[in-house]
Amino acid sequence: DSGVTQTPKHLITATGQRVTLRCSPRSGDLSVYWYQQSLDQGLQFLIQYYNGEERAKGNILERFSAQQFPDLHSELNLSSLELGDSALYFCASSLAVGLQETQYFGPGTRLLVL
Amino acid sequence: GENVEQHPSTLSVQEGDSAVIKCTYSDSASNYFPWYKQELGKRPQLIIDIRSNVGEKKDQRIAVTLNKTAKHFSLHITETQPEDSAVYFCAATPGTGGGADGLTFGKGTHLIIQP
Numbered sequence: 175d176s177g178v179t180q181t182p183k184h185l186i187t188a189t190g191q192r193v194t195l196r197c198s199p200r201s202g203d204l205s206v207y208w209y210q211q212s213l214d215q216g217l218q219f220l221i222q223y224y225n226g227e228e229r230a231k232g233n234i235l236e237r238f239s240a241q242q243f244p245d246l247h248s249e250l251n252l253s254s255l256e257l258g259d260s261a262l263y264f265c266a267s268s269l270a271v272g273l274q275e276t277q278y279f280g281p282g283t284r285l286l287v288l
Numbered sequence: 289g290e291n292v293e294q295h296p297s298t299l300s301v302q303e304g305d306s307a308v309i310k311c312t313y314s315d316s317a318s319n320y321f322p323w324y325k326q327e328l329g330k331r332p333q334l335i336i337d338i339r340s341n342v343g344e345k346k347d348q349r350i351a352v353t354l355n356k357t358a359k360h361f362s363l364h365i366t367e368t369q370p371e372d373s374a375v376y377f378c379a380a381t382p383g384t385g386g387g388a389d390g391l392t393f394g395k396g397t398h399l400i401i402q403p
Contacts, residue, residue: 176331207390217332217377219390232390264331268389274320274339274381277391279331 177201178267178280186286192253195283199246199267205229206248207268207277208240212261223248224270255287290315292380294394302402307368309397311378312360318380321354321361322391326375335376336363365399373401 177200187193199206208220210233219232223242234240237255242248252259262282268275291314301307313321319340324332338345338352338361345352349368354361365372375398379391 176333205389209391216395217391217393219392222390230390274337275389276322276334276337277389279324279333281331 176278176280178265178278180263180265180280180283182283183281184284184286186288187255188288189255189257191255191287192251193255193285195250195252195263195265195285197248197250197265197267197280199248199265200278203267203269203278204246205268205270205275206242206246207266208234208248208250209264209266209279210261211264211282212258215261217264220250252285257287260285260287290318290380290392292378292392292394294378294397296397297395298398298400300400300402301368303368303370305368307363307365307372307399309363309376309378309399310360311362311380311394312358313380313392314359315380316356316359320381321352322379323352323363324377324379324393326377326396328374332377368399368401370401370403373399375399 179198181196205224207222211217220234222230240250264282265280266277268277294311322337325335326332349366351364375396378394
């Protein structure tokens with residue numbers, strides 16, 4: 175158990191819908207990352223937050239957005255869902271930024287878009 | 289941006305033999321290189337990492353080597369055991385400067401340990 179929690183574990187929805195994935199980092203970690211894992215694209219970095227502020231963007235679609243709240247939990251919002259958005263979404267956390275800190279991954283949310 | 293290439297995509301070895309997985313990266317600013325192990329349906333778990341001021345790091349049966357000049361790094365697993373069967377991912381990130389620490393991952397290597 176990494177100490178990072180994610181809810182829900184599974185999510186089934188329809189094309190065009192909107193979903194919210196939730197992540198709670200390890201106690202004391204200030205930085206949260208979101209990754210998408212799919213068979214064709216592999217593990218891809220989406221976005222990073224540090225202490226409530228967006229820090230870096232990766233291959234995140236405009237239909238996707240995220241935020242980190244004062245209690246440091248983070249939410250990833252996926253809208254206008256398409257079949258190709260079906261994937262495993264992982265959240266990871268680390269203590270700080272820019273210090274080559276280990277990133278600890280949560281158990282993931284498996285999203286299926288029908 | 290960073291690009292990480294990983295080879296081979298599948299590796300089958302006899303139990304007790306060694307396994308080597310190789311990665312190359314493109315961004316010379318990268319200086320943090322973790323390796324993750326992922327079992328089917330589970331989260332990636334860090335098994336070892338190396339930073340650019342170190343050429344080699346070892347932890348029991350696992351070792352990682354880094355060649356910054358050639359921009360490649362490798363994972364070595366000795367005396368392989370059935371529980372080593374999993375998908376292994378290499379990754380790279382600059383890790384400093386601006387705090388942009390998103391990892392760029394290789395495509396993964398499916399390691400199969402034959403009994």
